[in-house]
Amino acid sequence: MGTTTVDLLVIGGGMAGLSAATRVAAEGDSVVLVEKAEATGGSARFAGFVWTAPTVEEMRRVNPDGDPDLAAALLDGFTDGVAWIRSLGVECQPPVPVLGFGRGHQVDTNHYLDTCERLIRERGQEVLTSTWTHALVTENGVVKGADCLLPDGSERRIEATWTLLATGGFQGDPGLRAEYVHPQAADIGLRANPHSRGDGLTLGRSAGAAFGRKDAGFYGHLMPAGVSLADPARFVDLALYYSEHALLFDTTGERFVDETVGDHLTTMALLERPGARGLLVADARVHREWISASYVEGIPGVDKFQLCHRAGARSAVADSLEDFASMPEEWGYPGATIRDRIEEFNTAARANGALEPGRLLDRRPLDEPPFYVVEAAPAITFTFGGLLIDAGAHALAADGNGRSPVPGLLAAGADAGGLYRRAYAGGLAPALVFGLAAARTALGESPAAPVH
Structure with a gap:
């Protein structure tokens, strides 16, 4: 030696x-x-x-x-x-x-x-x-x-x-x-x-x-569920940073976290939910202002919904909230429940009423159709x-x-x-x-x- x-x-x-x-x-x-x-x-x-x-x-x-x-x-x-x-x-x-x-x-x-x-x-x-x-x-x-x-x-x-x-x-x-x-x-x-x-x-x-x-937890981001991350270019391209302005529902159809405090924190919270997966729902306003906009100054914006869709993620565009009731059974989510929770959220948000979980940084309703839906899962960057x-x-x-x-x-x-x-x-x-x-x-x- x-x-x-x-x-x-x-x-x-x-x-x-x-x-x-x-x-x-x-x-x-x-x-x-x-x-x-x-x-x-x-x-x-x-x-x-x-x-x-x-x-x-x-x-x-x-x-x-x-x-x-x-x-x-x-x-x-x-x-x-x-x-x-x-x-x-x-x-x-x-x-x-x-x-x-x-x-x-x-x-x-x-x-x-x-x-x-x-x-x-x-x-x-x-x-x-x-x-x-x-x-x-x-x-x-x-x-x-x-x-x-x-x-x-x-x-x-x-x-x-x-x-x-x-x-x-x-x-x-x-x-x-x-x-x-x-x-x-x-x-x-x-x-x-x-x-x-x-x-x-x-x-x-x-x-x-x-x-x-x-x-202690970990740092990571929500990524489209079931999509391979073998290509490092996807680490940023497919990261669902806009979750901070959307609503996230677990497999029981319920919100469980204040999404506005940060996608990296929502990622840790989703890991602890059943199946570690959830549906991320945004409306046309969020798509316009966040999904296709720049996340950090100096980095060009891209339409992350379209990137996820092309990558084969479970995703959909709903023309109205009523469409959630027709969510495919194989997705494993109670679509009607999610519809009801979005309507309840919007009613409370418009009236400046109590939200549960709360919304510290963005209390605006999600009521501008169409609605953009992506199934999300946590991904880890470092411990x-x-x-x-x-x-x-x-x-x-x-x-x-x-x-x-x-x-x-x-x-x-x-x-x-x-x-x-x-x-x-x-x-x-x-x-x-x-x-x-x-x-x-x-x-x-x-x-x-x-x-x-």
Whole structure:
């Protein structure tokens, strides 16, 4: 078995891992990045906005049960994170609103990821792809690196002062989804890369790192039920973001969530309903203002209903609410009940009466025919549950007090948990910020050290 010794070993080559490795290499320290896929980038290649909540107060409002220290660290590090991206010659567009409460920048993510890998190699450091990390090396409770399996089948030990877990979470493993998210999560769609299967979780726990709360939830979106997500282009094209302005009914014909608080939150709620599927109903106004309009400033709008219909989704256009009573039996929904609930909703909305569930952000009735119906199902992008960390990206030990670090071990990106609990304020931003925090820890810098 060959052996290499470096200052930082990074396991996982997505947003967090590449950011950390590039920062360490830029300062002249030694680093090896190990990625089990054939190419680096992970699910970050499917994203294009680096954003989060604009203030601590807003983060607390949208994410009240998340770790406040991690939330503060994210917001404190966001500006420097954006500056770091720009320092590599990658353009960040001017800030725009995101999800109604957030603020962030459109970024050429692929340019950033490829630039990171190029700079690591130019500094004489290694990027090993198609390489699997099968065990951490520990000595007296200190993580000292890892044993890796190279593409040719040979083994290599990489000894390191610091080891960073950044493998992207466990959303790619149906069994782990069922265990740590919800029993029905085993069968939901995956709108992410297929390689993030809990490697970081398994490695970290083997070294004594603590896993966060099982009920932390996940980030995802409603997608048309029964439609394959094998083509990553569908991750955004078919996402039913407009659910925030529509009505969602489960298989019993009832509403069960305030749809207006966010499609990503409605997605978690639908996972817990019978069969994890539901009918999303919009009217002509919603079609005009939201289904075929831009979701985020700078991204052209497309008619998502037509895209879903062409993709083979269960969908229909109803000329009137009476048509719901003739819903095909094989769909498995009580159409007449849904018709009645829409009429009840519209009556209450017009009278500014009580709605159950409520509608915090959009109480307008859905009464302009025709009506657009798509069967929706939850799909997962990344998990919120992960290894607990502190603001310096140290993995915390499962030793009872919950705050002592596992010596030598770091975690970032979706391998790190605690930041969000059944709430969401950006995915790329935490990966970037805590990836750079891991780099600062490995470099022995103070948290306030400036970005170069």
